[in-house]
Every structure is written in structure tokens, then in C-alpha cells.
Amino acid sequence: MTLSGTGTEIKGSGSKDTDPAGIIFEFTVSGTSNPVSGFNFTLTYLPNAVSVESSTVGYTYSQPDMNHLVLARPSEMLHFARR
Secondary structure, X not given: OEEEEEOOEEEEEEXXXXXXXXXXXXXXXXXXXXXXXXXXXXXXXXXXXXXXXXXXXXEEEEEEEOOEEEEEEOOEEEEEEOO
16 A cells, blocks of 8 residues: 555555455545544545445554554454555
């Protein structure tokens, strides 16, 4: 995942390969680092070989330190580390 932003606005894109068939799920990212009620980070999965429609998933955002990012929702937690 690649992120950029200005102020508290966060934008980016990435891919996720978790499918046993090796299908890559590409997504765009938008969000804010401001505390908000509910989800403050959104991943929009683009159409792919599995789905012809895009889907959007909301996450809460936390950054435990400057090299790590955690996106969470009730059924999933994603951990990212800076390279």
C-alpha cells in the first residue's frame, strides 16, 4: 500500500493477495487521521476476476508509532509496516 496526504487527509492505493487462487485485489484508499465517530479510513476494492463491481469497506485507523499503521473493523485487523 502506498499512502500520501496533506494535513490530515490520507489517499493512496494498494493490492491484497489473500485469495487461494492467487487473485490480486486492488484497492484505493481515502481517509483522515482526525479522530471521528465510526470509521475514518475507507478501502474501495476495484472490480476484478471475482467481482465486476467495486466494494467499499470502512476501518478505524491507528498509528502505534511512526513505522506502523493498523486498520481495524469488527471482522478484520490489517497491520502495515514502513519499508
